[in-house]
Amino acid sequence: MHLTKWLNQVGNTEISIENAEQKILTAARNVFIRKGFAGARMQEIADEAGINKALLHYYFRSKEKLFEVIFKESFGKLLPELADIFQQPGSVFEKIERFTEAYISIVMEHPFIPVFVLSEIHRNPDEFFDTYIRPELAGNIQIIAQQFAVAAQQGIIRPIDPRQLIMNVMSLCVFPFVARPMLQRMLHVNDAAFMQLLQERKTAVSQFIIQAIKP
Amino acid sequence: MHLTKWLNQVGNTEISIENAEQKILTAARNVFIRKGFAGARMQEIADEAGINKALLHYYFRSKEKLFEVIFKESFGKLLPELADIFQQPGSVFEKIERFTEAYISIVMEHPFIPVFVLSEIHRNPDEFFDTYIRPELAGNIQIIAQQFAVAAQQGIIRPIDPRQLIMNVMSLCVFPFVARPMLQRMLHVNDAAFMQLLQERKTAVSQFIIQAIKP
DNA sequence: GTCTATAGTTAGATAGAC
DNA sequence: GTCTATCTAACTATAGAC
Numbered sequence: 001m002h003l004t005k006w007l008n009q010v011g012n013t014e015i016s017i018e019n020a021e022q023k024i025l026t027a028a029r030n031v032f033i034r035k036g037f038a039g040a041r042m043q044e045i046a047d048e049a050g051i052n053k054a055l056l057h058y059y060f061r062s063k064e065k066l067f068e069v070i071f072k073e074s075f076g077k078l079l080p081e082l083a084d085i086f087q088q089p090g091s092v093f094e095k096i097e098r099f100t101e102a103y104i105s106i107v108m109e110h111p112f113i114p115v116f117v118l119s120e121i122h123r124n125p126d127e128f129f130d131t132y133i134r135p136e137l138a139g140n141i142q143i144i145a146q147q148f149a150v151a152a153q154q155g156i157i158r159p160i161d162p163r164q165l166i167m168n169v170m171s172l173c174v175f176p177f178v179a180r181p182m183l184q185r186m187l188h189v190n191d192a193a194f195m196q197l198l199q200e201r202k203t204a205v206s207q208f209i210i211q212a213i214k215p
Numbered sequence: 216m217h218l219t220k221w222l223n224q225v226g227n228t229e230i231s232i233e234n235a236e237q238k239i240l241t242a243a244r245n246v247f248i249r250k251g252f253a254g255a256r257m258q259e260i261a262d263e264a265g266i267n268k269a270l271l272h273y274y275f276r277s278k279e280k281l282f283e284v285i286f287k288e289s290f291g292k293l294l295p296e297l298a299d300i301f302q303q304p305g306s307v308f309e310k311i312e313r314f315t316e317a318y319i320s321i322v323m324e325h326p327f328i329p330v331f332v333l334s335e336i337h338r339n340p341d342e343f344f345d346t347y348i349r350p351e352l353a354g355n356i357q358i359i360a361q362q363f364a365v366a367a368q369q370g371i372i373r374p375i376d377p378r379q380l381i382m383n384v385m386s387l388c389v390f391p392f393v394a395r396p397m398l399q400r401m402l403h404v405n406d407a408a409f410m411q412l413l414q415e416r417k418t419a420v421s422q423f424i425i426q427a428i429k430p
Numbered sequence: 431g432t433c434t435a436t437a438g439t440t441a442g443a444t445a446g447a448c
Numbered sequence: 449g450t451c452t453a454t455c456t457a458a459c460t461a462t463a464g465a466c
Contacts, residue, residue: 020431020432034337035253035337035338036251036253036254036334036337036338038250038251038253038254039252039253039254039338041458041460042459042461043458043459043460051433052432052433052434053460053461054432054433054434054462054463055431055432056460056461057461057462058431058432059431062461063459063460063461115337117397118333118394118397119251119334121394121397122248122249122251122330122396123249123250123251123254125396125400129396129397133397133400133401137401141401145402160423161412161415161419163402163404163412164412164415164416164419164423166401167391167398167412167416168420168423170394171386171387171389171391172383172386172387174386174394175385175386175389175390176382176386178333178393179333181337181340181344182332182333182336182340182344182348185340185341185348185349186348186352187356187360187378189378197376197378197379197382200376201379201382204375204376205383208375208383208427209427211426211427211428212423212424212426212427213423213426235449235450256440256441256442257442257443258440258441266450266451267450267451267452268442268443269443269444269445269450269451269452270450270451271442272443272444273449273450274449276443277442277443278441278442278443
C-alpha cells in the first residue's frame with residue numbers, strides 16, 4: 001500500500017485528509033466516468049480536485065498516463081478474481097452463483113470499471129483486448145464454454161448454446177452498471193434505492209439464471 | 216422517403232451510387248460508433264466519406280447537428296414500436312417474446328443505437344432522457360412493472376421484483392450490442408458468426424427469460 | 431510541490447474562389 | 449456543390465518563478 005494512503009487511514013476507515021495525488025485520482029475517476037476519455041478535460045479534473053492544471057502533469061505526465069493509472073488500479077483486481085472461480089471445483093450452478101455475486105460485489109465498489117472497459121474496447125479494440133483482457137483470460141472462456149457444454153450434454157442443465165449462456169451471464173451482471181443513469185430515471189429510483197437493487201441482484205441474478213437453465 | 220434515396224433504389228435493393236449527403240451520413244455513423252461523439256473528428260468523417268471537411272458544415276452546419284440527424288433518424292423509430300408492445304393484449308409471456316424479438320430485430324438493422332444511447336446518457340443524462348426517452352416512454356414503465364407485479368401475485372410467474380425483471384429483459388437484449396467488440400474476441404467469432412448468434416438470440420432470450428420466471 | 435504564464439497543436443467552423 | 453485556405457477557440461503540455 002502506498003505510504004500516503006496508509007497515513008490517511010485510521011484502522012480500516014480512510015479519513016478525508018487527502019493529498020493532491022489522491023484528490024486528483026478521485027476527481028479524474030469522476031470526470032472520466034461522466035465524459036469518457038476523449039470528452040474529459042484536464043482543466044475540469046483540476047477544478048474538481050481543487051488544484052492547478054499543471055499539477056496534473058507534474059504527478060501523471062499526461063492524460064493518457066493518468067487514465068491508465070486509474071484504470072489499472074481497479075481493473076487489475078477484477079479479472080484474475082473472476083477467472084479463478086471457474087477453475088475451482090464445484091457444480092456449474094455453484095460457479096454461476098459465485099461468479100455473479102463476486103462480479104456485482106467487486107464492481108459495486110468500483111462502479112466505473114464497466115463504463116471504462118466499454119469505452120476503451122470501442123476506442124481501440126485490439127490493443128485493449130490484447131493488453132488487459134487476453135492475458136488474464138487466456139483459455140478460460142473456452143474452459144467455461146466446455147463446462148457448460150458438458151453439463152448440457154449430461155442433462156445437468158437444459159440444452160443451450162454455451163456462448164449464449166456466457167453472454168447471458170455477462171449481460172445480467174454488467175448491464176445495470178453501464179446503463180445506470182438511464183435505469184435510475186426509468187425506474188424512478190434514487191442512488192440509495194439503486195444500490196439496494198444492486199445488493200439484491202447479488203443473489204437475484206444467479207437465481208434467475210439457475211431457474212432458466214435447470215432441467 | 217427522401218428523393219435521393221428513392222433514386223438510389225432499384226426495387227428493394229439500394230445500389231451504391233450515393234450522393235455526398237448519403238456518403239457523409241454513412242461515414243459519420245461509422246466514426247461516431249468507433250470513437251463516440253467527443254472522440255469523433257470531422258476530418259476523419261470527411262476522409263471516410265471521400266469528401267472535403269467544409270462540405271460537412273455545408274450540409275449539416277455543425278458536429279452536434281450531424282450527430283442529431285443520425286441519431287434521431289433511427290432511434291426515433293425504436294422506442295414507439297417497443298412501447299406499443301406492452302399496450303397490446305396478451306400474456307406477459309407473449310409480450311416478453313414480442314419485445315425481445317422486436318428489439319433484437321430492429322437493432323440488428325441499426326446496431327449503433329445502443330452505443331449512442333449509452334454514451335449520450337452519460338454525457339448529459341437529464342437532457343437526453345427528457346428529450347428522447349421520457350416523451351416516448353411516458354408511464355409505460357410503470358404499466359409494465361404493474362403487469363409483472365400482477366402476474367406474480369396471481370401466480371402466473373414466479374415471485375420477482377418487477378424492476379429486477381425489467382432490468383433483466385433489457386440487459387439480455389441490449390448488452391450484446393454494446394459489448395460486441397469484446398464478445399467477438401472473447402468467443403472467437405467473426406462478424407458473420409456473431410450475426411448468426413444475434414439471429415438465434417431473437418428466440419433464445421425470450422425462452423431463457425420465460426424458463427426463469429414460469430412457476 | 432504548487433502556482434502563473436505561455437508554448438504548441440489540433441479541432442470546429444467560415445470565407446471565398448471556382 | 450465542392451474545393452483550398454484560413455480563422456478562432458480550446459486543449460494538452462511545458463517553462464519557470466516561488
